[in-house]
Structure formats: structure tokens, C-alpha cells
Amino acid sequence: MTTTDDFAHVFTPATEPGTPTLLLLHGTGADENDLLPLGRALAPGAALLSPRGKVTENGMNRWFRRVREGVFDVEDLIARTAELADFVTAATRTYDLDPDRIVVSGFSNGANTGAALLLLHPRLLCGAALFAAGAPLQGREPEAVDLSRIRVFLSSGMDDPVTTIDQARLLASQLEDRGARVEEHEHPGGHRLAPEALDQARDWFERSRF
Template sequence: MADLGFTHVFRSATHPDAPTLLLLHGTGADEYDLLGLGRSLDSGAALLSPRGKVDENGANRWFRRLREGVFDVDDVIARAAELAGFVRRATDAYGLDPATVTAVGFSNGANMAAATLLLHPGLLRRAILFAAAAPLQGRPLAPVDLSGVQVFLGAGAADPITPVDQARLLAEQLRQCSAAVQMHEHPGGHELPPDVLNRARQWLAATAT
């Protein structure tokens, strides 16, 4: 299979009617990094895991940043369009149901998923975002209707990389666009605690029915 625009890994579903998890890694990781997380969230799901194209001093990322915590928003917009195109091509190439595609992202990957939700409404119906920030820093949000979209957010109150206020802002932005958002804050930092993973697993099982 051609790379469809992104180097990626695809694992077929092992259970009928299981969702497809679009796995978006964090800074410095690759297309293999979140496969275990995907299986933990839904052991029967199809896994579609691309690699971010941006190279930051040898670390894979989804979009450029000007410095720590400051995104190149023009690049965010361009890269979200690239990812949206990949998702459309991959669902066609692998015979997937677009309505079941659920983005799962950590940190930079969660930011990319959030940008894709806001900039390409209708592409994703569900997303699980761990350690996410509001991706369109300083830009007014275009009026988009995310009615029917469901989002799970996990955020650390002591996260030094993605301050919890950024996750709260993202949750508010998504709600303003009529998305249904479930947010869980934990006392830790830039991590995915077992309790938050369990809550995300339960949320996915409930929303996939």
C-alpha cells in the first residue's frame, strides 16, 4: 500500500463494527508509539497511525512551533489540511467507515487532532485528547458546527508543558461549537495516568454504541 501522503501503520479491526482509531503521537515519537494505547482503548479497533512530517531537531512533530508553547498557526492550518486529506484517502484505501474514525492524540498529536476538528468539521465524529492545548493561538475561531461530535479531554493540573488552562480553553471552544465535551483533570503533569486511561476507555465504549 502506498503511503497515502504520510508514512503510517495500519492494523485491521479484529472485531466487527469496531471503530477506527486515528493515532496521533506526541513530539519525538513515531507511528508505532501509540499502537499499545490504541489496543488498550479498544482491543478490537482498527488502528491508523501516521507519522508527523515536521522535523524539529530530529524529533517528529505535526506542526512547527516558534518556541516552546508558541505555535506557528499558519503551519497548524496547513498541516491540518494535509492530515484531513490523508484520513479521507486512508478510509477509502482501507475500506473504513468514516463515521467510526476516532482521533486519539497525546500532546502535539492531541493539538493536531483538535485543529482538525475545528478546521475540518464533518471529518471526525469523536476524539480522545490527552494533554491538549487550544491549537489556533490568537486566531478567531471560524463559525463551525460540531453538533454530534463527542470529545474526551484528559489534562494534568500540574502539567508544565501544556498548562491546564489551555485544555480548559480548548474545551470551551469546542463547546461553543456545540461539541459534547467530557473533561477529566488529574493532579499530575504531562502524562496519561491509569485512571484517565480507564475513563477514556469507558467513554469510548459508551460513545461507540
């Protein structure tokens, strides 16, 4: 049985009543502290749950294995995503969180993992703010799950060489086809968390009223 001890993580309780929990998923080479400033900027006062990916690649933390850059080990992604979903469920019990008010936010590898959580574990989350995410189940059509209660913000770089804009748009299409309410923000940059994207995401979060 998965417990909160199974992932190195940081948990920061909410400082404002009635706020959701932000699940923060770092990018390749980062750790559980990397996206805490993003969480505080995106949803001031919300609880923050920020685990560390358990896969290492050349000494860098990741959420799942890949064959090479841009090519995922999809079976490992599926298994690691299930493990992460179990951790989040355990954390809701340990930290007395509302399981119906968890929003994932991630960058790059973490954003792809957040997208996989939406498609593979649709009842785990109520929303997502993902930066530089693409369709995670490469070459596979996700199951026809019901995402009608999910709100999603996607930020993508038009010149991103790692997560191409076509992959970002494919993810948006997959989510919309399953009923999610998706708001897309495309910026002219590359593989980064653009400042203007954060501004757009903060506005989206406030309007979403999770």
C-alpha cells in the first residue's frame, strides 16, 4: 500500500480557508522545491503538495523513463503515473485534504505526467495548469474517459524543440474530446515557463474558482 513516505516531498498547508490543493510536478533535473514559487504565485494561500520524481536519468530526477529525448517509455509512464496517483490519494488522507479539490501544475516532464494523470486517472483531479506539455501516451489513443468536470490551462511554445506545438495541440484535442474545458496559451518562445504564461495561468486559476 502506497503511503506518503514512498515519495520524497514537500507539503505546505493552506493559509487561506476554502482553497484547493496544488499538486506540483517538477521538470527533468529539478526536485520537490523547484515549483514551490510557481504554486505560491498561481494560487496564493492554497495547500502545496510537491513530490520528487523517482526515476533518474544521468543523475537527473524524472517522473518516468524515456528511450531518448522526445520518445517516452510509455509502459513505464503508465506504471509510474499509477504509483503517483496512489501517493496523491494517500496524501489526501495524511494531510486531511479535500480529494475533490486537487489541481495539478507541472512543467515539461512534470506537465506530461500531469497530463497522464488526467487521462489515466480522471477522478483524481479537478483541474490542471500545465506548461510545455504534450500528448503523453505516444502512439496510443487514450481511453474514452469522462473529463467533463475538469478545467485545464495549457501553455505551449511555438518554437519549442522538446515538446513540439503539434504535440501540445494534440494533447488539447485529446482532453477536449473527453469533455475537458481547455484554455490554450501559445507563446512565441521555446521550452520554458514564459512570464506571460504565468500571468495568463494566474488569471485562469482565479476565474476557475476551484
